[in-house]
Amino acid sequence: MKALVLAGGAGTRLRPITHTSAKQLVPVANKPILFYGLESIAAAGVTEVGIIVGDTESEVRAAIGDGSRLGLEVTYIRQEAPLGLAHAVLIAADFLGDDDFLVFLGDNFVFGGITEIVRRFTEQRPDAQVLVTKVGNPSEFGVAELDREGKLIGLEEKPTEPRTDLALVGVYLFTPVAHTAMRAIEPSARGELEITDALRWLLDGGYDVRAGEISGYWKDTGNVADMLEVNRLLLETLEPAVLGEVDPDTEIVGRVRIEPGARVSASRVVGPAIIGAGTVVTGSYVGPSTSIAENCLLRDSEVEFSIVLADSVLDGVHRVEASLIGRNVTVHVTRRVPVAHRLVIGDHGWVQLPN
Structure with missing residues (x-):
């Protein structure tokens, strides 16, 4: 099995921090969030990793190098524009070859790692495996719909009116049949090749696509509140x-x-x-x-x-x-100036001032 890690993207929800830094390299507990994902991949026994990079490629390369200090063999794959997760899989086809593979979003945090997840997939080997968890804001994620027996029956990407509160966790596992699905789909209304559309193509084609609710803690660290919460959790350990x-x-x-x-x-x-x-x-x-x-x-x-x-x-x-x-x-702190604030704030900054 190989791994494909997404480390591109603009990180708009973490601006202005991400104007000068890759969002996956913002540290929690003094370690870049991306490193936790890479360490969990290595711990699961997956050592060949392709990292999808964009405009922050040089920074990501400088931080990770060849991956050897993390026990990995890293290949960098350039995505010229953020055209979707399925597009990332398409451009990584030569690297992935005919191997099973997992896709891991580099700004996601899975407490407890993915070793058990990878083990189950390797033993059972469905065509695809997704992980889901209940969230309070499902319209911000890919959303899964399960039947009464827990079987996956539907998927939507960031729906305005979600049918469930089950968000797709940023870890997906596939056999090589996934490449056919990625090539078969068309860009969404957002102009991206959505991984949810590829999964739906597999479902509609009668392929074995399974969903499992994650038992541990998961966070998409795309905003400050989530970064602080993951930081708190890690510091507890x-x-x-x-x-x-x-x-x-x-x-x-x-x-x-x-x-x-x-x-x-x-x-x-x-x-x-x-x-x-x-x-x-x-x-x-x-x-x-x-x-x-x-x-x-x-x-x-x-x-x-x-x-x-x-x-x-x-x-x-x-x-x-x-x-x-x-x-x-x-x-x-400077001397008090009545009814005046002196501010130097970057683009998209957010400041809270007292009355």
């Missing part, structure tokens, strides 16, 4: 360790990891939390569910339930929570 410097005036509470080269002084850190290598925290409070990346500076500040990316500064800020702060960002 963090292996605590103090590998950097912590002075006697600092209080460490709970599951906290302080990476080598980090320095924490006169502060309080309440886990689960991680402080990256080379980061300096002084006179500050770092609260639960917070990831501070490498080479940051927190001085006289408070942050909780947030992700702070590399090389950023919080200086005299009270209080930051439920936030995603990008790389090389400086947030500081």
